[in-house]
Amino acid sequence: MYLELKNINKSFAGFKAARDVSLGVEKGSLTALLGPSGSGKTTVLRIIAGLEAPDSGEIILDGRSVNELPGSQRGIGFVFQNYALFRYMTVYDNIAFGLQVQKKNKKEIKERVVELMELTGLAGLEKRYPNQLSGGQRQRVAFARALAPNPQLLLLDEPFAAIDAKVRGELRLWLKNMIHRLGVTSIFVTHDQSEAVEVADQIVIMNEGQIEQSGTPLQIYKRPRTPFVAQFVGDSSVIEGYERFAGFQRVPGADKAVLRPEFVECFRPDNKKLAAAMGAMERGTIQEIVFKGHCMELTLSVQGAGLRAQRSLERRPVQLGDEMMVLIYRMYVFDGENARLLENQELLKIPPDQVPAAQM
């Protein structure tokens, strides 16, 4: 582990911003600290950077405790949420600042700044001031500025929050590629799960100052361990009385379940290929159709519950009030503390090649 936090606690005037936070980050990896606002993710990032001191716990960087080391000596690059560019300095001076402070010689500084400006696609903008740049360019300057002194660890606080939606997608991939190319260990804070999933190698989900779960994006998606994660990740909705649906039996202690649209599929009743799976399906009627661009999102009324499912535009068109066969593949059920995956039991009984899928 390159960075390790051990049992970090931090309160601000009675508000517990971090409770017993422990996490590890591998060298060269890109980690997302994901959580709703007020979940303590920025506090954890600032503690790693040395901008806040933890009330208790240990920060271990590259094998040694850095609790007593000021942030400036931890070998960290920090990208602030609104970039905090020096607004009275040119782009060049912004990027050069960290090296100038270290009293590097002029030639060395110039080489490094030029190199970084090429790398980040800012060449030609060296004389501009931050207020003469677009949001995406500012982010690149902030990134280049943080990288200039060759940090071992790069920390980014909501790096995409200040950028409009269209450019954001591009920048995410750019940043991901750049970080992997440079091999610098990085941690970024975000409240946007799609951002975390798309960019990160490892996701750490935080809620109310605690870590709920950490793992790869796929693990977090497929195996949410806590009710919070099951509900926070994906396009989730909570239903009660899940045992009324075919193929699902009540799990003792667990009264609620989380469903995502991708767990539900619906078919026209005249579909010939459904025969084997009839016992795993329910009847439902279409209550609502929302056009999402790449697909339709249907809300189906099944046994009094509203279930959402997506339907490809390539499939046969449907209308409001149509009766459909609804198949629930799986769901997450949870009690007070734990979430677990529940597969449709009826579906497990039929041969895999007979399980109905969206192509049918």
Add this chain to the structure above:
Amino acid sequence: MKKTQTKRFPLPVILAIFFAACFLVLPLIFVIVQALSQGIGAYLANITEEYTQKAMLLTLKTTVVVVLVNTVFGLFAAWTVTKYSFPGRKALTTLIDLPLSVSPVISGLAFLLVFGRTSPLYGLLEGIGLKVVYAVPGIVLATLFVTFPYISREMIPVLSAQGRDEEEAAALMGAGWFTIFWRVTFPHIKWSLLYGVVLCTARAMGEFGAVSILSGHLRGKTNTLPLHIEILYNEFRYSEAFAVSSILVILALLVLVLRSLIEHRGRKGEA
């Protein structure tokens, strides 16, 4: 459509202009006219008179010292209350404004009690040969106190609006406090600082109440321009009094011009 048309001089504008003319411009014109009433030769003689010259010199000296000291301390005060959190920060912010809410005469009296003959400090200072009351140090102290808030008040809003991010970024890159101040904070506040300095200068030159108590009115020694004007006036030497007043008026107008230049430049710098 007539109703939506804006008249060039609606009633409030006329009232404001009338008020400004009566209470601000007219008295100034009268001062100048009175000063020059016996001809330009007499005017020049009046303002080059020995005691007037000495009073002018003392006022300028006091102003320079006061502005320098207050610039340094005003900066520190504003920096401290906006960039650090510590217990008593709010109280300190309020305390900075104290001289604005206390009558200058009262602050003069307070200094008299602190440094005067009845105070234990008096003997102590006497021992090292420093005379505060009825001497130049007293005048400087009184003026310092009265003009203290002008610089920090101008800077506190600017500094707190700026936030701490840029400073934190600089500190994380290993910059020391002086580098941070000089390269990150100062460019941001320089126009408001200059503006504060100009206001402080204007106020320091004109201070009467507190200085009047501590000065002792020794002609040629502890008389500042405003005190000198009062003495002349009390001796019924009106044309001299007005001539000396015109110096202060001219200085005030200069300050006003500087002020609007700075405001203009500062706004351009922001854009």
